[in-house]
Amino acid sequence: MNFFRRTAASLQSSTDALLAERAADGDIDAFEALARRHSPAMQAQARRLTMSASDADDAVQDALLRAWSGIADLREPAAVRGWMMRITANSALALIRRRGPSTANEDELALHPDPGPGPEAASISGSALTHLGQALSKLPEPQRQCWVMREMGGLPYEEIAKLLDISETSVRGRITRARATLVKEMEAWR
Numbered sequence: 001m002n003f004f005r006r007t008a009a010s011l012q013s014s015t016d017a018l019l020a021e022r023a024a025d026g027d028i029d030a031f032e033a034l035a036r037r038h039s040p041a042m043q044a045q046a047r048r049l050t051m052s053a054s055d056a057d058d059a060v061q062d063a064l065l066r067a068w069s070g071i072a073d074l075r076e077p078a079a080v081r082g083w084m085m086r087i088t089a090n091s092a093l094a095l096i097r098r099r100g101p102s103t104a105n106e107d108e109l110a111l112h113p114d115p116g117p118g119p120e121a122a123s124i125s126g127s128a129l130t131h132l133g134q135a136l137s138k139l140p141e142p143q144r145q146c147w148v149m150r151e152m153g154g155l156p157y158e159e160i161a162k163l164l165d166i167s168e169t170s171v172r173g174r175i176t177r178a179r180a181t182l183v184k185e186m187e188a189w190r
Contacts, residue, residue: 020077048148049092135185143178
């Protein structure tokens, strides 16, 4: 039993590249370590794209299944985080297309900030994230999708354009408009 604890601990401290290589060889524990490490970011991205906690759960679950199925084909193991985020974006976008126009409500958009060092910092952080969530919900869906994939998912413009099947210029325009709207919306919070 002590051996298994050491193995689990060593997996948690392993690099993404090593975990991806082991997972590609069929090591489910290595994939589980990757999923635990990256699922919070995947969840946040899916939630911003779908504007629904339950849809985000579905998108992440689908993304993790797809990632497990395709990890053996991953060419660059060190890039596993970005690869998993792209799969998440694809799953969330497919879910959005299936469900039709957004019907998210304010309760589903509530953000859960990581509390800072004290109550004041947590309050300020929570307030900012709440206002950002509200501002994001006011964006047109195409702008929100591009902004979330770029700013939260870290995807390059070219990749976003491929995912959404639009030009890179359109992606840049949507992100620019989204940023301008968010600056105006967040100005009231300041």
